[in-house]
Amino acid sequence: MKELRIGLIGAGTVGRGLIELLQTRAEVLRKRTGKELKIVAVADRSYAKKDFLKNQSFDVTDDASGLVQRADIDVVVELIGGLDPAKQWVMDALKSGKHVVTANKALLANHGAEIFRQARESGKEVGLEAAVAGALPVIRNLRRVWVGSEIQEMFGILNGTCNFIITRMQKENMAYEDALKIAQEKGFAEADPAFDVSGRDAAQKLAILSTLAFDHLVQESDIRVEGITELSPLDHAMAMRMGKVIRLLAVAKKASDGYHLRVHPALISSHHLLASVEEENNALFTEDPYCGPTMIVGRGAGGFPTASAVLGDIAAIARNPENEPEVWLSGEESLKVAADASYRFYLRFRTLDRAGVLASISRVLSDHEISIASMHQEEGPEPVDVVILTHHARESQLFGALDIINAMEMVRAPTVALRLEEPGQK
Numbered sequence: 001m002k003e004l005r006i007g008l009i010g011a012g013t014v015g016r017g018l019i020e021l022l023q024t025r026a027e028v029l030r031k032r033t034g035k036e037l038k039i040v041a042v043a044d045r046s047y048a049k050k051d052f053l054k055n056q057s058f059d060v061t062d063d064a065s066g067l068v069q070r071a072d073i074d075v076v077v078e079l080i081g082g083l084d085p086a087k088q089w090v091m092d093a094l095k096s097g098k099h100v101v102t103a104n105k106a107l108l109a110n111h112g113a114e115i116f117r118q119a120r121e122s123g124k125e126v127g128l129e130a131a132v133a134g135a136l137p138v139i140r141n142l143r144r145v146w147v148g149s150e151i152q153e154m155f156g157i158l159n160g161t162c163n164f165i166i167t168r169m170q171k172e173n174m175a176y177e178d179a180l181k182i183a184q185e186k187g188f189a190e191a192d193p194a195f196d197v198s199g200r201d202a203a204q205k206l207a208i209l210s211t212l213a214f215d216h217l218v219q220e221s222d223i224r225v226e227g228i229t230e231l232s233p234l235d236h237a238m239a240m241r242m243g244k245v246i247r248l249l250a251v252a253k254k255a256s257d258g259y260h261l262r263v264h265p266a267l268i269s270s271h272h273l274l275a276s277v278e279e280e281n282n283a284l285f286t287e288d289p290y291c292g293p294t295m296i297v298g299r300g301a302g303g304f305p306t307a308s309a310v311l312g313d314i315a316a317i318a319r320n321p322e323n324e325p326e327v328w329l330s331g332e333e334s335l336k337v338a339a340d341a342s343y344r345f346y347l348r349f350r351t352l353d354r355a356g357v358l359a360s361i362s363r364v365l366s367d368h369e370i371s372i373a374s375m376h377q378e379e380g381p382e383p384v385d386v387v388i389l390t391h392h393a394r395e396s397q398l399f400g401a402l403d404i405i406n407a408m409e410m411v412r413a414p415t416v417a418l419r420l421e422e423p424g425q426k
Contacts, residue, residue, distance in 0.1 A: 003036040004318040005072055007098075009064045009089060010079035011044040014103060014130070016052055017307030018077065029311075033318040043067040068092045075317055077310060078102040087111055094118045094126075101313045103130035103306055109204035109220045112211060116329045125325045127313025132205040133158060133282040135305035136298050137312075142212040143328060149288040151213045155423040156250040158205045160280035160301045161189045161196040162228050166246055166265075167278045170236045176229060188280050188301075198227040199248065199263040206250040206263060209284070212328060213252065214259065216335035226264040230416050234378065235348060238387050239267050245275045249421060258338035266421040267346055273297075274423060285423050293424045340396045344373070344420040349386040349405070350413035357410050358386065368401040369393070383412040 006022075008015055022029070022037055029037050039057075043064040047053050053060050061067060068076055068089050076093035080086055081104050090107065093100050095118065102108070108115065108131050119126045129139045133156075142151075157163050161183055168179035180197070183189035195201050203223045210218040228248055239246050244267040253260040268274055273295050277283040282300025287293050299305045351357050362372060371391040378385040390398070402415050 001030065001034070001036050003038045003074075004033075004314070005038055005040045005074045006077060006314065007040055007067045007070060007073035007075070008042045008077045008079065009044075009067060009086075010081075011042050011047065011050060011053060012079065013303040014306045014310065015042070015044070015077075015079045016050075017303035018079070018310050019052070019056075021304070021307055021311050025311075029315065033315050035318040037314060037318060040073055041067050041070065064089055065092070068098070069096060073098060075099040075101060075314060077314070078104060078107075079310070080104075081106065083107055083110060087115075090115060091118055094122045094124055097122060097124065099125045099127070099317050101127035101130075101310055101317070103128075103310060105131040105201070105204040105208060106220075109207035112208065113217050113329060119325055119328075123325060125313075125317050126328065127310070127317065128208070128328070129313050130306045130309035132208055133284065133296075133300040134298075134302065135308045136282055136284065136296050136300060137309075138209065138284045138296055139212065140312075141296065142209065143326065146286075146288070146291060149290050151254075151286050151288045153253040153287050153423070154206075154209060154213060154251070155274060155285040155421065156202070156206065156209065157247055157274060157277050157281070157283045158202040158250045158300065159196055159199075159248060160282060160299075161193060162199075162202070162248040163277065163282070164188045164280045165197070166228060166231070166236075166248060169231065169233060170240075170245060171278075173233045173237070175233060176231055197229055199225040202248060202250045203263045206252060206261065209250075210252045210259070210261060210335065213286075214254070214335055215330055216333055217329065218261065218335050218337075222335065222337045223261045223263060225262075228265050230414065231265060232348075232416070234385055234387075235346075235416060235418065238346070238348075238376070240270070242267065242389075243270050244268060244420075245270050246418065247274060247277070249274075251421065255338055255341075257340075258336040260338050260341045261335075262341070262419075264419060266419045268421050268423060272423060287424050340394050342392045342394050343398075344392055345390045345398055346416075346418040346420065347388045347390065347402075348416040349388070349411060350383045350415075351386055352410040352412065353382050353384045354410060360408065360410070361386070361388075361405055364401050364404050365390070368397040370398060370401060
């Protein structure tokens with residue numbers, strides 16, 4: 001039986017999971033691919049500290065550059081993450097005639113066009129399913145199942161850390177800090193969670209999905225990003241009173257003035273499918289005129305889910321090693337991104353409880369052509385929370401107004417502004 005020889009860079013949680021899957025599922029993989037999927041070498045800078053790499057049948061080294069140049073490797077699997085030196089190793093692998101499989105969302109979100117170009121020139125495949133949403137087959141669907149579709153909008157819950165925190169806050173009336181601590185204890189959040197809770201992780205994934213869905217180059221810098229750190233239990237309680245829930249959404253919409261690309265916490269109907277996506281789960285909701293609304297949901301992170309996605313790409317290469325590589329991006333023209341958008345907004349002000357405060361806030365909103373739909377004030381000791389729901393307003397006008405309001409002496413904390421989203425209601 002022919003072999004597909006694999007070189008693995010990075011033996012962390014996902015890399016270890018991949019090794020275990022390749023070993024424990026070897027017979028099944030032989031039957032399903034017609035190939036022996038064989039790990040030839042593993043490169044990991046701290047391999048000496050990892051007992052599971054000892055007494056293996058493959059070579060173990062800390063020299064990833066040397067691994068990439070080996071003539072007895074057909075596929076290089078890159079699982080270290082980050083931009084450098086991962087980019088160099090991926091490019092060198094392609095140039096030396098090897099297929100590449102990667103879970104590196106940062107690399108693809110920032111240098112995807114260059115990598116796809118080199119893959120075309122080399123006639124080799126780049127497998128990237130694991131870069132977005134773990135084991136969920138969102139990449140395959142966008143470029144293979146829905147290849148003839150014209151996606152109008154996508155709404156993703158793409159970060160399991162944020163979704164777990166938001167779910168705990170919603171269901172247990174829990175403060176952000178307490179929910180984060182539980183997420184860390186359960187292994188759903190890093191010791192330094194900033195990359196996740198700021199929305200940047202979801203933004204990198206949205207850049208990849210948007211590039212594939214709209215067939216134009218999208219980079220992380222094209223996306224407006226807001227995180228979840230300012231959310232409070234009151235925001236969740238108010239959302240529930242309105243028949244809504246809060247989710248951190250990655251949003252890509254086609255509009256007359258360009259594409260709206262956003263990552264932000266938003267209020268959605270509690271009856272929408274996305275509202276049922278809880279805990280550490282991920283989901284992608286899409287809408288197009290041919291397939292209609294579609295949603296994929298499941299575990300979007302973790303060692304084995306991500307390793308399973310990596311293995312899926314390896315198996316696809318094993319079945320068709322000499323076929324024409326996938327056309328992930330047909331050109332390198334950048335997407336026309338709209339800088340402004342119109343939304344209804346949920347606003348929470350933390351203010352002193354004094355005469356004239358609401359009048360002052362209302363006056364600034366009115367000066368910026370922002371109409372108030374409803375208002376609610378929580379009773380209690382100062383400072384108090386005032387919640388305002390607006391009619392549709394442009395983002396630029398809303399945030400211009402908030403710059404003025406947040407500078408007022410009676411406003412004691414930055415205003416929380418959440419958009420109301422209506423997935424599938426375009």
